[in-house]
Amino acid sequence: MAQQLTVSIGQASSPGRKPVNQDFYGALIPAEPLLITKGIALALADGISSSDISQVASESAVKSFLTDYYCTSEAWSVKSSAQRVIAATNSWLHAETRRSDYRYDRDKGYVCTLSALVIKGAAAHLFHIGDSRIYRLAGASLEQLTEDHRVRLSAEQSYLGRALGVNPQVEIDYLSVPIGSGDLFVLATDGVYEHVAHRFVVQTLRDHGDDLDAAARAIVGEAFNNGSDDNLTVQVVRIESVPGADSIDLFERVAELPLPPLLEPRAEFDGYRIIRELHGSSRSHIYLASDLATGELVVLKIPSADLRDDPEYRKRFMLEEWAARRIDSPHVLKPCVVQRPRSYLYVTFEYIEGQTLAQWMIDHPRAELETVRGLIEQIAKGLYAFHRKEMVHQDLRPANVLIDRSGTVKIIDFGSVRVAGVAELGPAGGDELLGTVQYMAPEYFAGQGGSALSDQFSLGVIAYQMLTGRLPYGAELARANQALKSRKLRYSAAADHNAKVPVWVDRALQRAVSLDPAKRYPALSEFVHDLRHPRADYLDARPQPLAARNPLLFLQLLSALLALIVVGLLARLHGSI
Known part of the structure; x- marks a missing residue:
């Protein structure tokens, strides 16, 4: 069994000398x-006095964070999930104040500070607004990790700037810091840290290492004894x-399933009847099959026989279905819901009767611009x-x-997908180019690393190829394995290969595939919009001279x-001699 993330938590709160405790706190494991996915x-x-x-406001902020954070997509990063939840809570509190007296x-409204800590994988993610604090115990001292958002006008006067x-x-x-076993974090309100010395906190944590609740109570008591008049x-x-990067496995139970054999037509396999093989490669084998219980046609994908002993490959194989289950779009292939237990390691998807865009492009060389627009718009959706x-496909291509x-x-094949929330758990393994x-x-x-801009580049290349039958940088891009070398490549204007491509469309393509x-x-x-609606600066732009658009062709013609x-x-x- 892979090592889990485990923590010990201690908490204490008191109204102090005030009649009402306006602080609120909570934790959720x-x-x-x-x-694994959320931490x-x-x-x-x-609350402000x-x-x-x-x-x-304090109670609402903490409860909303601890419940709504875990309702966000498992595919989202901690940063995106937490910031969206906090922003929504802020909007609600502000609206409540606007509706109040x-x-x-x-x-005097629904206002408070908020400091939150999310521990996921091998990192701690800090979120902070106001003047409560988060510390980390570093040796014999406390290291303050947050910045106070308090504006001081004088020694006696100050106000919260945020x-x-x-x-x-x-x-x-926001701050993300790596963690290790034994690391200790302290969250405290200003009523505590302004009246307790750091050395007392450090000594108390050492003396009560086996009872962190007692440590928290002792620190609160020290602040009270030192005259704090706040909560x-x-x-x-x-x-x-802390789980190591190689031990974090979202699919541990599934990955322990035995690997299936290569399948043959008419064979019965785990409740399916194999009809025929649709595709086979060094990475996977894909079959058309019929569900024996429902008669439904499905696509069944099993691991490659060549890579099935590679643990990183097996994780990525299962990530494909995991990611697909979290996407709901008519333009993305859907996984099938398997009601019965699996006996082998495989994934199933809906069967789509049609053809790949790669075959369509062979049948329709230099397609009409309006047709290309329609297809590109669907792929973009x-x-x-x-x-x-927060997923990047990373292998968008006509096939x-x-x-x-x-x-x-419909976009298919999620074997190269990058999921932000999963990537936080540790390196995906190796420097292999997956696309x-x-x-x-x-x-x-x-x-x-790839991003949504990387998928935009791939979509731009596909649009260019559909219109011209060529690639915007020829075959050179595939050999450009260094950033400096790739910067020397030149975009080949689409209009040079297809006179029906307007200059403003060409400029949109050029921007989408910028190096x-x-x-x-x-x-x-914006790219999709500019393929259909000419921008003023693109529409008025004059075509670039041949020397700028295609220096090689210019030199050849000049020679x-x-x-x-x-x-x-x-x-x-010779004639004059």
Whole structure:
């Protein structure tokens, strides 16, 4: 059994000398699989003393964070999940203040600070608004990891420069730090840390190492004894064990299933009857099969016989179905719901009767612009579904796009997908390029990670190829394994290969396949829009001279012209002799 993430938590809170405790705190350790995909969460909120209802805000902020965070997609990163939840809570608190009697005096409304800690994999993720604090025990001292958002006007006067619920939007501080066994974090409100020396906290944590609740109570008591007149709250969390990158396995139970044999037509396999093999490669074997219980046609995919002993390959094989189950789009292939237990390691998907875009392009060389627009728009909608879940397909190519009989496009094959929430758990393993070189963005060759901009590059290459029958950088891009080398490549204008491509469409394609990700469209929707609606700067732009668009062709033509001139001069010279 792989080593799990385990922690010990201690907590204590007191109203102190105040009649009402406006602090609120909480922690949640979920069961698997959420323990792996979402981690362990702690949160602490401190209401502001100028408000008589800020304890409601504190309680709402903590409860919302601890419940809503675990309702976000498992595919999302911790940062995206937590920030979206906190932003939603901030909007709700602000709206409640606007509906209350304190809409014109926000300092008396639903306002609080918030500090949250999410421990996932081998990292701790910190989120912070206000002046509560998060510390880490570093040797014999406490290291403050958060910054106080308190503006001090004088020794006696200060105010919160940032708090939850004050404005419609909120700026959230974020920090990610690596963790190891024995690491210890402390969350505390200002009523505590302003009246307790660091050395007391460190000594108390050492003296009560086997009872962190007692340590938290002792720290709260020390703050009270030292004259604190505020609410007092402390949370302490110690990392007991951290799973290594090689031991984190979302699919541990499934991956233990035996590997299936190569299948033959008419064979019965785990409740299916094999009809025929659809595709076989060094990475997988794909069959058309019929479900014996329902008669439904399905696509059944089994691991490659050559790679089945590779544990990283097996994890990625199961990730394909895991990712597909979290996407809901008519333009993305859907996995089949298997009601019965599996006896072998395999995945099943819906069967789509149609043809791949690769075959369609063979049948329709240099397709009409309007047809290309329609297909690209559908592929883009499928990519939107990936990107909304913080997934990058990483292998978008004509062979991985299906067109059914009704003309609906579906993206298939998620074997190379990158999932932000899974990537946080540790390295995917190796430096292997998972995509297809002709359609891969150059940042992959430079050893950089992929992003939604990388999928945009692949989509731009497909659009270019559909219109011209060529690749925008020829075959050179596949050999550009260094960033500096790839920067020397030149875009070949689509209009040079298909006169029906308008200049403004060509400019849109050129931007989408820019070698520099920063120069591509910031959003895929902008690229799709510009394929159909001419931008003013693209529409008015004059075509670039041949020397800029295709330097090699320009030099070849210039050399040929010079050669003709030399031949002509030699002929004249010979005739005059």
